[in-house]
Amino acid sequence: MTSTADNVLRLEGALTMRTAPALLESGRQRAAEGGLLVDFSAVTEADSAALALVLDWLRAARGAGHDLLLHALPAGLASLAALYDIDGLLPLSGGASR
Numbered sequence: 403m404t405s406t407a408d409n410v411l412r413l414e415g416a417l418t419m420r421t422a423p424a425l426l427e428s429g430r431q432r433a434a435e436g437g438l439l440v441d442f443s444a445v446t447e448a449d450s451a452a453l454a455l456v457l458d459w460l461r462a463a464r465g466a467g468h469d470l471l472l473h474a475l476p477a478g479l480a481s482l483a484a485l486y487d488i489d490g491l492l493p494l495s496g497g498a499s500r
Contacts, residue, residue, distance in 0.1 A: 409436060409437050409438055409439060410438075410439045410440075410441055411429065411432055411438055411439070411440045411441065412441040412443070412444060413425075413440065413441065413442055413444065413445050414444040414445065415444070415445065415446055415447075416445075416446055416447040416448075417442075417445050417447065417448045417449075417451070417452040417455070418447060418448065418449045418451055418452065419449060419450075419451040421451075422451040422452060422454070422455045423451075425455060426455060426458065429455065429458070429459045429462075430458065430459060430462040432459075433459040433460070433462040433463035433466070433468065433470050434462050434463065434465070434466040434468070435466075435468075436468055437463075437468050437469045437470070437471075438459075438463060438468065438469070438470045438471070439470075439471045439472075439473055439495060440456070440459065440470065440471070440472050440473065441473045441474060442472065442473065442474045442475050442476055442479070443473065443474035445474075445476055448476045448478060448479045449482075450482055452479055453479060453482050453483060453486070453488075456472065456479075456492065457488070457491070460491070460492075460493070469493070470493060471493050471494070471495040472492055472493060472494050472495065473494075473495045473496075475492070475494060480492075
């Protein structure tokens, strides 16, 4: 589940292999429209599919010349990014990891 307001995309609930595919296109579109802050503060579970989703949205934003920032990135997701040695690619906002 997601909600949107202005340039903020608030993700809610589980963000897993089961739920991520449904968010792919809408996130791509939002990222391509303008600068975007993706808020993970209401995400209850995240797996590698969430990381793939973020990377796809980041590619879409940058391809359109826009910024994308991640807020309240779950610690497990940050840990996965570090494990894959791609944590340096993630543009974190203040308070990005919980």
